[in-house]
Amino acid sequence: MIHKLFTVPMNLxxxxxxxxxxxxxxxxYDLDFIQQKLxxxxxMYELEEIPEKVYKEKEEELLMRYEVAKARELEEWEAMTKKQR
Structure with a gap:
């Protein structure tokens, strides 16, 4: 019982x-989430809520994250298909 008292906070x-x-x-890394942000x-850019410089910086960052997310997705897919063979 004492053991549970000490492990419950750690588990939480x-x-x-x-x-x-x-x-x-x-x-x-969620592709849909990144697409929504793009x-x-x-x-925001088209409504002139942000300047072009900010738009380009954020777009570049999101596109890089998209590429990483897509690569991770492909790696996961390949790993899953290898397990099924």
């Missing part, structure tokens, strides 16, 4: 950490 910290990692990964960025 681990679960919170896992959730934070999942959310960070989603924001960094669309919003384009709209």
């Amino acid at each position: 910290v681990i679960k919170v950490g896992e959730k934070v990692k999942e959310e960070a990964d989603r924001e960094l 669309i919003r960025l384009q709209m």
Whole structure:
């Protein structure tokens, strides 16, 4: 019973950490999320809410993240197909 008293807080910290990692990964590597951000960025630029310089910088960053996310997706797909063989 004493063991449970000490491990429960640690388990909670681990679960919170896992959730934070999942959310960070989603924001960094989720293709749909990145596409939505690109669309919003384009709209902001077209509505003249942001200057061209900011638009280009953010667009470049999002496109690089998209490329990384796509590469990760392809790696995961290849790993899954190798397991099925």
